[in-house]
Amino acid sequence: MAQYFEVHPDNPQQRLLKQAAALLARGEIIAVPTDSSYALACRLDDKDAVEKLRRIRQVDEKHHLTLLCRDLSELANYAIVDNRQYRLLKAATPGPYTFLLEATKEVPRRVSHPQRKTIGLRVPEHNALLELLMLHGEPLLATTLIPPGETEPMNDAQAIRERFEKQVGGVIDAGACPSQPTTVVDLVPMGAGGDPELVRQGRGPLGPLGL
Numbered sequence: 001m002a003q004y005f006e007v008h009p010d011n012p013q014q015r016l017l018k019q020a021a022a023l024l025a026r027g028e029i030i031a032v033p034t035d036s037s038y039a040l041a042c043r044l045d046d047k048d049a050v051e052k053l054r055r056i057r058q059v060d061e062k063h064h065l066t067l068l069c070r071d072l073s074e075l076a077n078y079a080i081v082d083n084r085q086y087r088l089l090k091a092a093t094p095g096p097y098t099f100l101l102e103a104t105k106e107v108p109r110r111v112s113h114p115q116r117k118t119i120g121l122r123v124p125e126h127n128a129l130l131e132l133l134m135l136h137g138e139p140l141l142a143t144t145l146i147p148p149g150e151t152e153p154m155n156d157a158q159a160i161r162e163r164f165e166k167q168v169g170g171v172i173d174a175g176a177c178p179s180q181p182t183t184v185v186d187l188v189p190m191g192a193g194g195d196p197e198l199v200r201q202g203r204g205p206l207g208p209l210g211l
Helices: 014-025 047-057 072-077 083-092 127-136 157-164 188-192
Strands: 003-006 030-032 039-043 066-068 097-103 118-122 140-144 170-173 183-186 197-200
Touching (some): 014 127, 014 170, 047 140
Parallel strands (some): 003 170, 066 118, 097 183
Antiparallel strands (some): 039 140, 066 140, 183 197
């Protein structure tokens, strides 16, 4: 039975988020709110949890999972970023963007894309999630909470609890999210002197990206 944490979106109760962080530390998967839609999240270095995350979503290893980071200071451990890429990241974070970057050797092979060796990274603009990331102490691995066979993400925490209560360890209810996907931008071409490439236009506007 999934634990249910009802928190304020702007001033979340630390006591509840500490309980959620403890679930993550024990290898559980948690449904979390973001600045785009609800997502499923787990520890980055937990092989069993990552496999379970993929099973719940019914996606294979070619599906990009995303690292949710508190701020850009955490990126250097997981992605190779040059000055041009960093300037663009700084202009667009925090916000509803996912950036594809070349993964470092710190990223477990099972997490990065098997052919491209890339990783999706993002810094969300959601106080409850940022607080959870701070309490957890490192980035979380996440995927948008789209039920198998469907195309739209779930946005009602109570409905998420009812549908996935036997598959996830907890649900953080911070109210409805915008229910729009992130804008996905491939920054890998910039490392070779090229331009960023728009993969998917979502909630994040293109202005800060110069696209």
